[in-house]
Amino acid sequence: MAEHLLDHGQRYALVQDDGDTVRAMCTHQHGCQAVDTVRALWDLIEARDWPGVRALLSDDLVIEMPATGERFVSADAFVTFNATYPEGWTIQVQRVVCGGPATTPTGDVADLVISELQVPQEGVGLFAAAQFAWVCDARIVAAREFWVTCAGEEPPLWRAHLTERYDGRLAP
Secondary structure, eight states, rough: OOEEEEEEETTTEEEEEEESEEEEEOOOOOOOHHHHHHHHHHHHHHHHHHHHHTTEEEEEEEEEETTTTEOOOHHHHHHHHHHHSOOOOOEEEEEEEEEEEEETSSOEEEEEEEEEEEEEEEEEEEEEEEEEEETTTTEEEEEEEEEEEETTTTOGGGGGOOOOOOOOOOOO
16 A cells, blocks of 8 residues: 655645555644644643543544553543542653654554653652654544653663663653
8 A cells, every 4th residue: 555645735634545545534734733732731631621631632532551551442531541540740741742644553644743751740759651642633633652660670680781770860
């Protein structure tokens, strides 16, 4: 199957051609607008503005968390997860960058936005997260999140002579 990226000014459309069928995918917003959508998501999650968070999410949102093997298959489930997560955490956005048009986990195409976060939680520890979010028409349609506990694992002994340990804090 061939994919063709068409530039429509500041918007993109991906056309897939499998030999018999040509279908146009979602026409995408400019990458900077997609970054603004994801930055707003983090700001609203930090503010615990759950209706605001919900407004940025597509109804049929799919979010995957491979480390725990979890998949949220609706915006409401993802909002409830965040709203009921034990308190004491703070979202510290390190960076949010546009990756351009990309295929979502469900096979559609949307603007990919990558976030790097640091999340301290009182009494629990420090987490680092990377999120890959796909945005179409100012709404997040899919995401994949990778969460780790900073310095939470012991490295294998076979490589100890090659590295030095640090506390896992992310540099801005």
